[in-house]
Amino acid sequence: MTSSVPQPSTSKESVEQSSTDRDLPLIRVRGLHQYFGENHVLRGIDLDVYRGETLCLLGTSGGGKTVLTKHMLGLMQPAEGSIEIDGIEIAHMRERHLGPVRKKLGVMFQNGALFDSMSVAQNIAFPLIESGVKDSQELDRRIAEVLEIVHLSGQEEKMPSSLSGGMKKRVALARAIVDHPACVCYDEPHAGLDPITAASIDSLIKCLQTDYGITNIVITHEMRSVFRIADRIIFMKDGQIHWQGKPDAFRACDDPTIQAFIQDTD
Numbered sequence: 001m002t003s004s005v006p007q008p009s010t011s012k013e014s015v016e017q018s019s020t021d022r023d024l025p026l027i028r029v030r031g032l033h034q035y036f037g038e039n040h041v042l043r044g045i046d047l048d049v050y051r052g053e054t055l056c057l058l059g060t061s062g063g064g065k066t067v068l069t070k071h072m073l074g075l076m077q078p079a080e081g082s083i084e085i086d087g088i089e090i091a092h093m094r095e096r097h098l099g100p101v102r103k104k105l106g107v108m109f110q111n112g113a114l115f116d117s118m119s120v121a122q123n124i125a126f127p128l129i130e131s132g133v134k135d136s137q138e139l140d141r142r143i144a145e146v147l148e149i150v151h152l153s154g155q156e157e158k159m160p161s162s163l164s165g166g167m168k169k170r171v172a173l174a175r176a177i178v179d180h181p182a183c184v185c186y187d188e189p190h191a192g193l194d195p196i197t198a199a200s201i202d203s204l205i206k207c208l209q210t211d212y213g214i215t216n217i218v219i220t221h222e223m224r225s226v227f228r229i230a231d232r233i234i235f236m237k238d239g240q241i242h243w244q245g246k247p248d249a250f251r252a253c254d255d256p257t258i259q260a261f262i263q264d265t266d
């Protein structure tokens with residue numbers, strides 16, 4: 001981690017960034033290729049993710065959204081190409097050096113991926129303990145802080161099995177942000193939610209961006225949510241970026257694949 005990079009913070013008194021830091025994309029992907037056997041699943045991806053934006057990643061099924069996101073999280077190494085997180089090249093970084101980079105990136109998996117045998121507090125504490133926080137008062141304070149952000153104050157002792165689908169997603173979100181990431185990736189955060197609960201997740205995603213400066217990357221098929229939260233849209237097809245731009249331009253775009261996608265998923 002470079003010393004010039006300010007620590008992302010879930011505190012509103014966030015650290016002033018230098019203009020150089022602000023100008024540098026948080027994530028820069030260049031010439032990214034990936035294969036599974038004969039299947040060429042990423043075919044030359046060039047992508048910048050700008051600091052403090054909400055980027056929605058859309059596309060046809062099997063288009064490569066999840067595989068691309070796994071590369072940006074440092075969970076997969078590319079066959080070819082470059083991935084920079086905060087100016088640090090991670091494409092072929094050894095596992096033991098990836099820890100500080102991964103700390104900048106939170107992830108909310110599709111089904112929440114909570115540990116069923118652990119309480120809400122234990123689930124949220126997990127990444128903190130992994131990154132070396134041991135003091136129980138510090139753990140309690142940070143758990144309470146993020147539970148307040150996701151509107152679940154006082155739910156520390158609940159078990160996942162007693163939570164609704166929307167509550168589980170909010171606990172998963174609390175866990176994703178508890179270690180103060182600069183960016184959170186969401187894999188289908190609206191899946192299985194009713195429209196009102198989906199809208200409440202959208203409010204939280206936007207709140208993290210506007211109040212806490214978090215950069216959001218959201219994989220979703222939920223077009224109502226996309227038009228509520230996206231600053232920018234990337235549309236993937238067959239392992240390539242088929243289209244990118246602003247939501248209004250996306251809606252007005254006459255590309256037949258995109259029009260069919262909007263109509264099918266709206």
Ligand SMILES: Nc1ncnc2c1ncn2[C@@H]1O[C@H](COP(=O)(O)OP(=O)(O)OP(=O)(O)O)[C@@H](O)[C@H]1O
Binds near residue numbers: 041061063065067068
């Ligand atoms: N672990 C894997 N082993 C082999 N092939 C894989 C693996 N993961 C993904 N693929 C393949 O990579 C391609 C891209 O998959 P990916 O999951 O990124 O698509 P996606 O855009 O996220 O699709 P969806 O919207 O359906 O979730 C697909 O052809 C998929 O079958």
